[in-house]
Amino acid sequence: MKAVIMAGGKGTRIASVASDIPKPMIPVAGKPVLEHEIGCLKAQGYTDLIITVSHLGHVITDHFGDGSRWGVHIEYFTEETPLGNAGALLHLKEKLTEDFLLLNADAVFDVDFDRFVEAHRKNGGLATLFTHPNDHPYDSGLIVADAQGRVTRWLAKEDDRTGYYRNRVNAGLHVLSPKVLERTFDTPKVDLDRQILKPLAGTGELYVYDSPEYVKDMGTPARYAAVCRDFESGKVEARNLKNKQKAIFLDRDGTINEYVGFLRNIDEFRLLDGVSEAIRAINQSGYLAIVVTNQPVVARGEVTVPQLNEIHNKMETLLGASGAYVDAVYYCPHHPHKGYAGEVPALKIDCDCRKPKTGLLLRAAEAFNIDLSQSWMVGDGENDLLCGKNGGCKTAMIGADDRADVCGADLRECIQKILE
Secondary structure (H helix, E strand, O other): EEEEEEEEEHHHHHHOOOOOOOOOOEEEOOEHHHHHHHHHHHHHHOOEEEEEEEHHHHHHHHHHOOOHHHHHEEEEEEEOOOOOOOOOHHHHHHHOOOOOOEEOOOOOOOHHHHHHHHHHHHOOOOOEEEOOOOOOHOOOOOEEOOOOOOOEEEEEEEEOOOOOOOOEEEEEEEEEHHHHHHOOOOOOOHHHHHHHHHHHOOOEEEEEEEEOOOOEEEOEEEEHHHHHHHHHHHHHOOOOOOEEEEEEEOEEEEEEEHHHOOOOHHOOOOEEEOOOHHHHHHHHOOEEEEEEEEEOOOOOOOOHHHHHHHHHHHHHHHHHHOOOOOOEEEOOOOOOOOOOOOHHHOOOOOOOOOOOOHHHHHHHHHHOOOOOHEEEEEEEHHHHHHHHHHHHEEEEEOOOOOOOEEOOOOHHHHHHHHHO
16 A cells, blocks of 8 residues: 655744754654654555655655665655645546555654554545544544544534534544545645545545544644653554553543533533543553443433433543543443333343443453553442452542552542552
């Protein structure tokens, strides 16, 4: 599979770091960002590369040449006049006859491309976006998708964002079918997101690939400093899903939000004090933050799945406003006891995912290659404690319980102790 790397941007926001070289050549841990990208691709067998260049493009071509020094083959397309961030693709159509990777050259990443490509092929769409949560979702394009991963809405930064949304951000990595380039455009510049991909939202041909792997734009001096720290600490490489991950699993009610009994009304969802700070600390550590929660209100017919999703969207919106995020949410909708008015018979079962059973942990472990023995379960009730122990995790309890490995007055104190 070919990989096209878009390396023509000027990097005006990061000019104070380096103004005499193109943004993809700015060094991270002693190597240009683009060199790290090429190394990641080469390590996974993606060696047929096309790099589009423009601003100070000779710096890139002189450094990488034909790519043989790095064990890859590189062709270049030079934009003599600005074509937009997708215009070059239209000039490369004859070379892009099969599905291909399309990557931004100004991001630091280390991801399992085989997983990404396999998800695209399984879905059978025209395009798949690599999506993830981040700590600045309202400075980013947000993607709304259905339960099958089909994109239904694409919210650019300038679009109206009233209401609550999942923190699902377009990370700038794509798998595309050459069919997306068959359209003609009457503008001198072509924008990838607004003119090619966003129009596919709602057609059933555009999919998301949700992953907690490391992808970060280094477009500002502050973000550049952050990615340098992450690279030096080993966090970038460690987040590749080829490597075993560790997670902090979080109960929801009474741990993240105020306990109000069976939460049925979204207006009653309020984050507890210190929760955003605690989850930010998880985000900055080597752990994934994953919510696992029993929600029998679905089986009892008191909350629909769309209503529950909206409650979780509110959780993600509130966390995102404070620079925090969860990597995934898993819930059990079942309830074994019958006899409730309006109950959903298909969900009134004795399942394997209702805590203290471990189904939610096992699903997350399979999805994200998590080593449960290196992970934690944090909650405020016995079901959380037993679920963690049954799954082989270490346990932290809000309150006092001598069976737990760690106890704290609230989530913030528990996370502080875990990360000490």
